[in-house]
Amino acid sequence: MSVSVVCTGLAKTFGGSVEAVSPIDLTFAAGQTTALVGPSGCGKSTLLRMVAGLEEPTAGEITIDGHPPADTLREAALSVAFQDPSLLPWRSVRQNIELACALARRPKNATDIDQLIHLVGLEGFADTRPAELSGGMRQRAAIARALVTRPRLLLLDEPFGAVDELTRKQLASDLPGIWEARGTTTLLVTHSVTEAVMLADRIVVLSPRPADIVADIPVDLPRPRRQTLSREPQFARIVERVFAALSQGMARNLPKAAQ
Amino acid sequence: MIIARPLRADAPARNGPLRGLSRLLPGPLLALLLWEVLGRALADAFVLAPPSAILVYLYENLGLMSRALAVTLANAAAGFVIGNLAAIALAVLASVWPRSDGVVRGLALLVFCLPLVATGPILRVVFGPGPWPQIVLAALAVYYTTLIPLLVGLRAVPAGWLDLVQSYGRGRLAALLHVRALAALPYLVAGLQIAAPAAFLGAMIGEFTGAERGMGVLTLRAMRSMNVDMTWALATVATFVAVLSYLAIGWLARRFLHHEPPVILAAPTGAGKGGRGQGALRGLLLTGAAALLLWWGALALLDLNPFFAKGPWEVFSALVLAPDAAATRSALAEALGQTAIFLVPGYLAGLAAGALLAMLIVLVPRIAGVAMPLAIALRSVPIITTAPLVVLILGRGALGTVVLVAIMVFFPTFVACLHGLRQAPGRIIDVLDSYAAGPVQQLIRVRIPAMLPAFFAAARMNVPASVLAVTVVEWLATGNGIGSLMALSASLSDYDMLWSSVVLVSILSALGYAGVGVLERRVFRVYAPEQLQ
Numbered sequence: 001m002s003v004s005v006v007c008t009g010l011a012k013t014f015g016g017s018v019e020a021v022s023p024i025d026l027t028f029a030a031g032q033t034t035a036l037v038g039p040s041g042c043g044k045s046t047l048l049r050m051v052a053g054l055e056e057p058t059a060g061e062i063t064i065d066g067h068p069p070a071d072t073l074r075e076a077a078l079s080v081a082f083q084d085p086s087l088l089p090w091r092s093v094r095q096n097i098e099l100a101c102a103l104a105r106r107p108k109n110a111t112d113i114d115q116l117i118h119l120v121g122l123e124g125f126a127d128t129r130p131a132e133l134s135g136g137m138r139q140r141a142a143i144a145r146a147l148v149t150r151p152r153l154l155l156l157d158e159p160f161g162a163v164d165e166l167t168r169k170q171l172a173s174d175l176p177g178i179w180e181a182r183g184t185t186t187l188l189v190t191h192s193v194t195e196a197v198m199l200a201d202r203i204v205v206l207s208p209r210p211a212d213i214v215a216d217i218p219v220d221l222p223r224p225r226r227q228t229l230s231r232e233p234q235f236a237r238i239v240e241r242v243f244a245a246l247s248q249g250m251a252r253n254l255p256k257a258a259q
Numbered sequence: 260m261i262i263a264r265p266l267r268a269d270a271p272a273r274n275g276p277l278r279g280l281s282r283l284l285p286g287p288l289l290a291l292l293l294w295e296v297l298g299r300a301l302a303d304a305f306v307l308a309p310p311s312a313i314l315v316y317l318y319e320n321l322g323l324m325s326r327a328l329a330v331t332l333a334n335a336a337a338g339f340v341i342g343n344l345a346a347i348a349l350a351v352l353a354s355v356w357p358r359s360d361g362v363v364r365g366l367a368l369l370v371f372c373l374p375l376v377a378t379g380p381i382l383r384v385v386f387g388p389g390p391w392p393q394i395v396l397a398a399l400a401v402y403y404t405t406l407i408p409l410l411v412g413l414r415a416v417p418a419g420w421l422d423l424v425q426s427y428g429r430g431r432l433a434a435l436l437h438v439r440a441l442a443a444l445p446y447l448v449a450g451l452q453i454a455a456p457a458a459f460l461g462a463m464i465g466e467f468t469g470a471e472r473g474m475g476v477l478t479l480r481a482m483r484s485m486n487v488d489m490t491w492a493l494a495t496v497a498t499f500v501a502v503l504s505y506l507a508i509g510w511l512a513r514r515f516l517h518h519e520p521p522v523i524l525a526a527p528t529g530a531g532k533g534g535r536g537q538g539a540l541r542g543l544l545l546t547g548a549a550a551l552l553l554w555w556g557a558l559a560l561l562d563l564n565p566f567f568a569k570g571p572w573e574v575f576s577a578l579v580l581a582p583d584a585a586a587t588r589s590a591l592a593e594a595l596g597q598t599a600i601f602l603v604p605g606y607l608a609g610l611a612a613g614a615l616l617a618m619l620i621v622l623v624p625r626i627a628g629v630a631m632p633l634a635i636a637l638r639s640v641p642i643i644t645t646a647p648l649v650v651l652i653l654g655r656g657a658l659g660t661v662v663l664v665a666i667m668v669f670f671p672t673f674v675a676c677l678h679g680l681r682q683a684p685g686r687i688i689d690v691l692d693s694y695a696a697g698p699v700q701q702l703i704r705v706r707i708p709a710m711l712p713a714f715f716a717a718a719r720m721n722v723p724a725s726v727l728a729v730t731v732v733e734w735l736a737t738g739n740g741i742g743s744l745m746a747l748s749a750s751l752s753d754y755d756m757l758w759s760s761v762v763l764v765s766i767l768s769a770l771g772y773a774g775v776g777v778l779e780r781r782v783f784r785v786y787a788p789e790q791l792q
Contacts, residue, residue, distance in 0.1 A: 054422050073428030081427045086419030090441050103427035149427070179317060 002030030002183040003077070003152045005051055009060030011210075012046050019210035020046045023060060026204065026213065030065075033179060033186040035196035036165060037242060038206030039250065044189045045083065045157050047211060051187060052080050052155050064153060072153065076104035079151035081159040085142035087130040094126040097148050104149040116144040119174060121167060135162035141173070147178060154179065154186045158198045160195065169227050172198045193242045196205065197235060198225060203242055207249035211217065215245035261656035307652065308491035312643055314490040317496070323477070328496060331462050331474040334390050339458035343397065343451065346405035354413045354439060364410070366553070371403035372723045372768035375461070376730040376742050377761045379468035380749035384567050392467030393473065400461030400658065412446025413439045420567030448512040455508055456501035463497065464731065482650070482735065494648050544733050569716020569758035576668065577755035587756060588746065591763060598740035601660040606725045609668025610718055614710070617676035621706060622698050646728075650736040660732045667728035672717040679713030680706045715779035722771040 005028040012021040020043040028034050036044045049055040051062055053069035064072045072078050079100070087096045094113060101108040117126050120140035130138050139162050146154060160168045176199055179186050190196050196203050197219055205215040219238055221229060229235050290470060298309025308316075313396055317324060352358040375396055384394035416439055424434045466475025474493060481489035551571050558568050569577070578584055620626050646663055653659035680702075687705050697703070733742025741760055748756035 004688070049422075052422075052426050053428075054425055070428075073426070076427045078426065080422070082419050082422060084417070084419045086423050088420065088438065099428065100423075103424060103429050103433060103437065155426075190669065 003065040003072070003185050004028060004030040005153065005185065005187070005250060007047075007051070007060065008062075008064045010047070010050065010057050011059040012043070012050060012055065012204075013058045013248075022210035022212050023144075024211065024213060024244055028185060028187060029202075029218075031180075031183045032047045032201045033176065033188060033199055035188045035190055035200035035203045036206060037190060037193060037203055037246065038211060039194050039208050039246070040191060041074075041123050042208050044206050044209030047187050047206075048080075048155050048157050048187060051153075052078060054080075064115060076106070077151060078153040078155060079146040079149055080155040081146040081157065083157045083159075083161060085130070085135075085138040086167050087138055087141055087145075089130055092127045092129055093122055093133070096141060097129070097145045100145045100148050106149050113144075113148060116147055119147075119178070120144045121170065136164050139163055140167070143171070143175070150182060152184060156186065156188045156190075158190055159188075160190075160192075165180060168195070173227050174226060175199070180223065193239055193246070194230060196242065197221075197238050198230065203238075205242060205245040205249060207252055212252075214249035215241070217241055217245065260340030268270045301485070309486045312488050313492045313495050316492045319439040320489075320492075324492070324496065327472060327477050328500070330390075330472045331393075331459065331466065332471065332500070334393040334465065335397050335458040335462040337390075338394045338399075338461055339401055339454060339653045341394065342401030342458065343405050343454060346402040346450070347447075349402075349406055350409040350413055350443075351435065353410060354435055354503060357431075358579055360410075361542040362545050362549050365542060367403055367406050368723075368772060369546065369550055369765055369769050370399065372726070372772070373399065373682070373762045374730050374742070374745060374768075375399065376734045377745040377749065377757055377764070379465055380537050380746070381567070381761070382465070383468045385462065385561070385563060388469070388471055390421060390470070392468055393462045393470055393475075396465035397458040397461035400457045404453040404457055405447065408446040408450040409443055412443030415446065445512070446515055446572070447507065447515065451612065452505050452508045452512075455504035459497065459500055467731075467735070476762065479735075490648060504686045567752070567754040569754055574758050574762050577759050581755075587759060590756070591741070591760060593762070594739070594741040594744040596765070598742065601657060601733075601740065602664060602725060604663040604730045605664025605729065606668055606721065607714065609665035609721070609725070610672050610714075612665065613672025613717070614676045615716055617673050617680055617710070618702060618707070620677060621680045621702060641715075645690040646732055646735060656737070660729060660737055663732050664725045664728045668721045669727050671721060671724070672714070675713040675717035677709050681712035682709050682713070709767060710783060715775065719772050719775045719779065722775060723768045726768045726771075728766070 007024060007026045009023045009025065010021060011019075011023045013019050024047070036047060038044045043184075046055060050057050051069065051193065053073045055232055062069050064078075068148055069078075069244065088099065089092075091099060094117070097113050097116065098108045114126075117123060120143055122140055122144070124136060125133065125137065125141075130141070139159055143156075146156070146159075160171060161169065169192050178184070188196065200219050203215075203219060204213060205216045205217065206212065207214050221234060221238070294307075295309045295311060298307045298312065301307050346686070349363050353363045361431070379392060379396060382395050386392050386395070413435075416434075421434055424438060462473070463475040463478065466473040467479060470476055474497060478490070478493050480486075481493060533596045554571055558570050561568070565573075576584075577587055581587070649659050649663045649666070653662055688701060691701050691705060729740065730742030730745065733740040734746040737743065741764060745757060745760050745764075748754070748760065
């Protein structure tokens, strides 16, 4: 049930002048986790929003399993965990997760929801409203909400931004298990390099705005990846490569930025 | 549209109306005492009834008053329900079909600008002596105060929530059901709070036009017989009903809503997105066309006697084609001129007084905490129902009219400005504090710019409100100007004149509203560009 996403000549310009994404060709293989890494404001979120069908590309096209994103949307086969958790303040954590089921027109399964709440470490907070949660807890609730509809395509836009370091590591080692088991194609936007290496099968490094591909780095580390993996030399080597690519990207677009 | 609620600091949530009341008490008690003393001192002047006399009157006429109150309350409640349902339906339409937003707003404003003084008699002819004119007028007085905050509330939704809905492939209807409806609830409540006293006012004006029973009928009777105690007793009851309904809805909201109703709403100017050039013109034309269509449609549907039910064509011909068109025009122009003499100074004085007093009070923070809840409570008083009092005190001359218009404008402006002044971003105030800038500097550099959006929203909403005030006073008391012309044409069955004046007054009010909007946009371009997005 995996889907592959193909972007061809994809570009986005805002207001006719601000070029966010320069023409990009990218394929996200079915069942893989791809991390998009780049400096803040480089247009990686825009790329993700275009794949999610929330933003119209200025040029080029996206196909998900050969169909336009609108078809995937109509089947409610994708989920987005947004940078901003976007929880409805009048609904509890559980009710917010159930909202996704309602929107996706899926029956809600209480056991599933309980498991997800456990997975993101929110047991005991199921009936709490977002206002009483910390920023990190809200983001975890949003991740659970994104997973509850069993999406075939999962789009994560810096979903751990406000999550504390310890929980973040826990999530980074737990979440991929679910994606693998379900064969989910996952797109992760992040600016944490170690997180990208921990989670992804492949890292696409983007340049500063307008986003362009600087490097496409495979992460051939065995799964499941334990937290101790980050101390291994092969992990460090990949991190090193990503950092090198990031600096290369910064240098590449410097003259443009200086203009 | 301005909707204000006590700031959290003034009235901590969830401890019921009692706490608020206890804070209000010392001021009103003093005022009561002063009132009693003045009333007794001026007993021979026939203008002021002391509170004791009002109580005695109410006690002695308990049956009469409570019967009248029950009638008016029932009509007001029916109008409240109908008007709010209409507002909700319109807001839902504009939310699900955003293209209709401009026309919905434009039409709603135009209908809100209909002079109740003239629509009252027309409705009386249409519906006869029953309660329906009162109910319709109450509904007309209510729907706009609910519609505008509701439109704002339905839009005041973080983009992320809408993205969420869209990311599951769902459209506007799902967004409305799952997200917007509940997000708009506090705004709806804020609107309903203003609407409740407005419904009562609408019902009373409806009763002025020749109902058989109700508070409005008694008010007319009291005025004609120069019964000071009765006039004051009626105004007191109306005030109580207004303040109580305002407080009750606020209390219900705090009880059942999980978040506080919004403190203030400065709805974007009527022109909205297509604010400039072609867009505005197209919106205007569309609204005009829709208004004409509705007018014709309603007349055709209701199958009314053409003797009093005039269509757009008849009005046009009365104003332009008929042999006496020139006379009609000059009569209207003369009346409008007389009205403007009272309306414009009263309107400006009310605005100025509201803004200035708010500024003064902010300089003395200790007063502000007490003044705000008091002003909010007083703002819900249907000023028009106290028109007879102003006439009693200031006479039937120019002064009374100007003062009444000014009072009508004063309270909403004052509340809005006070709130705006206190909205000033705390961090910026901190910066000024760190340079030891005094309260005057703070006022000029930070607070006044922060006040402008609220001030202009109040100025816009007060255009129709002041037209209502001036026409009611002209009708009930002074006997000149457009209000009196409308009343006179109604009683003389000069329906050409009546409909022409309704059309003219509505268009002029709507233009005045739009004119303030234009001024507002100019000022915002300098001081508050974020409001224009």
